[in-house]
Amino acid sequence: MDLRDFIDKWEKEGELRRVKAEVDWNLELSHIAKLVEEKEGPALLFEKVKDYSSPVITGVYATTGRLASVLGKSKDLTMVELTREWMKTMTESKELVQAREVDSGPVTENVVEGERANIFDFPVPRYYERDGHRYFGTAIFMVTKDPASGKINMGTFRMGVHDERHLGVQILKGKKTDRILNSYAKQGKKMPVCVVMGSDPLFMFASAGTIPGARSGFDVVSTLRGEPVSMLYAELTGLPIPGDAEIVVEGEIDPTVLKEEGPFGEYTGYYTDEVLKPIPKPVIEIKRIYHRTDPILVATTVGRPVGDQHMLYAFARNASLWTELEKMRIPGIKSVYTLPEAAGRFWVIVSIQQVYPGHAEQVAHAVIASNTGTYGLKGIIIVDEDIQADDLPRVWWALGVRYHPLKGTQIINRGRATPLDPALASEENKLITPRIILNATTPFEEKGKLVEVKLNEDKVKEIKERWKELGLEGI
Ligand SMILES: Cc1cc2nc3c(=O)[nH]c(=O)nc-3n(C[C@H](O)[C@H](O)[C@H](O)COP(=O)(O)O)c2cc1C
Numbered sequence: 253m254d255l256r257d258f259i260d261k262w263e264k265e266g267e268l269r270r271v272k273a274e275v276d277w278n279l280e281l282s283h284i285a286k287l288v289e290e291k292e293g294p295a296l297l298f299e300k301v302k303d304y305s306s307p308v309i310t311g312v313y314a315t316t317g318r319l320a321s322v323l324g325k326s327k328d329l330t331m332v333e334l335t336r337e338w339m340k341t342m343t344e345s346k347e348l349v350q351a352r353e354v355d356s357g358p359v360t361e362n363v364v365e366g367e368r369a370n371i372f373d374f375p376v377p378r379y380y381e382r383d384g385h386r387y388f389g390t391a392i393f394m395v396t397k398d399p400a401s402g403k404i405n406m407g408t409f410r411m412g413v414h415d416e417r418h419l420g421v422q423i424l425k426g427k428k429t430d431r432i433l434n435s436y437a438k439q440g441k442k443m444p445v446c447v448v449m450g451s452d453p454l455f456m457f458a459s460a461g462t463i464p465g466a467r468s469g470f471d472v473v474s475t476l477r478g479e480p481v482s483m484l485y486a487e488l489t490g491l492p493i494p495g496d497a498e499i500v501v502e503g504e505i506d507p508t509v510l511k512e513e514g515p516f517g518e519y520t521g522y523y524t525d526e527v528l529k530p531i532p533k534p535v536i537e538i539k540r541i542y543h544r545t546d547p548i549l550v551a552t553t554v555g556r557p558v559g560d561q562h563m564l565y566a567f568a569r570n571a572s573l574w575t576e577l578e579k580m581r582i583p584g585i586k587s588v589y590t591l592p593e594a595a596g597r598f599w600v601i602v603s604i605q606q607v608y609p610g611h612a613e614q615v616a617h618a619v620i621a622s623n624t625g626t627y628g629l630k631g632i633i634i635v636d637e638d639i640q641a642d643d644l645p646r647v648w649w650a651l652g653v654r655y656h657p658l659k660g661t662q663i664i665n666r667g668r669a670t671p672l673d674p675a676l677a678s679e680e681n682k683l684i685t686p687r688i689i690l691n692a693t694t695p696f697e698e699k700g701k702l703v704e705v706k707l708n709e710d711k712v713k714e715i716k717e718r719w720k721e722l723g724l725e726g727i
Pocket residue numbers: 390391405406407408409410422423424425427428429430459460461462552561564565
């Protein structure tokens with residue numbers, strides 16, 4: 253399945269709409285996309301972008317239904333149920349399926365290099381008024397190779413356009429890609445990169461999360477699809493790319509060269525300090541561009557939640573967090589939900605079946621101790637097993653009636669922050685955040701002392717059988 257297969261499928265299912273009227277790449281396209289995403293509307297294929305003949309797609313991941321469709325699952329599943337499916341595949345697959353190597357693919361239909369390569373050949377949008385650039389990279393993944401281990405790495409990083417052949421890239425400190433870049437710097441070498449857009453939309457999950465034990469995102473996507481994805485080696489860098497990508501930019505980053513990049517309308521719904529003082533960041537020098545004929549540019553609006561990126565990010569992080577918790581072998585974890593509503597990173601809810609006193613606290617601390625939870629997380633809510641973690645009205649019920657502010661709250665003073673968190677005041681160290689644990693379970697030792705109002709299960713069953721007769725069909 254490549255992006256074009258999904259476009260056909262979604263069009264038939266009413267999950268995608270073609271915008272045939274002319275739309276300006278300058279603010280108009282992103283604003284239309286954002287408004288539609290906030291209404292949980294269809295993906296949009298903008299067919300007529302001003303000054304261009306090739307299209308742009310937005311909102312690929314913006315609803316739970318489309319996330320499910322990308323994962324090949326039923327659209328009725330909730331975020332938690334979808335994550336459980338993903339986790340089952342990733343933890344139960346004895347061996348990961350490996351990608352299939354090919355010599356060429358649709359992406360090699362057009363190859364332009366040197367002076368002829370020009371990123372402005374594509375309808376790169378400008379998203380928000382105060383943005384410092386047009387942004388080519390919002391829904392891309394960047395492939396790099398760790399020079400020490402030879403392992404292939406993927407990460408999604410925003411990329412602002414400096415000029416025809418230069419992209420500014422924001423690689424936040426401490427990310428794997430940042431560590432790889434530092435290794436090249438120590439060796440006095442440039443870091444080869446491939447920036448991939450399009451292909452199987454599953455790649456973006458593999459790139460936004462961390463998958464323990466996987467050789468590379470190619471194996472992760474192949475395993476999830478249950479069949480090998482096609483992979484070819486880009487000629488100049490030798491890096492692997494999907495054969496059916498829409499656009500691939502091949503180039504290198506010179507670690508000694510930094511240029512001011514930003515600001516950009518972040519996923520927090522805010523700009524960072526860059527508005528006042530632009531920050532020098534690495535630069536990709538484009539050597540070659542591969543693209544399909546009439547390539548589809550994939551864009552995600554970022555900005556305030558909930559939009560496309562928040563759904564994608566929340567899902568990818570939830571999948572890696574839950575997998576990590578599973579691998580820690582902590583008993584009783586029923587469901588995990590990383591809230592897209594809280595920008596896809598800052599709050600996590602875990603539902604547990606308590607087995608011993610202190611279990612809820614153990615789980616909360618395990619979330620913080622995990623690789624995924626250690627970065628940027630500010631709040632963890634633990635609820636009992638009768639509440640699925642993504643059932644927000646019930647979570648609020650638990651916070652209302654089971655949570656005790658004095659006994660159920662813990663503050664952890666120091667944790668790794670994302671520097672993009674606007675709640676950290678400018679005088680604070682933006683790499684450190686406090687965290688809060690809200691234990692909204694009935695404490696283990698209190699279980700059985702409270703009498704809950706419950707519906708009679710036999711009565712519920714009888715009524716469900718008479719639902720139609722009662723004239724309640726469709727409710
Ligand atoms: C749409 C989207 C945009 C992102 N933009 C950035 C970014 O600009 N900078 C960054 O450091 N991480 C960004 N991320 C998060 C990284 O992709 C994520 O942390 C990834 O795991 C990094 O990979 P690495 O640790 O292997 O380098 C973004 C994620 C998504 C889904």
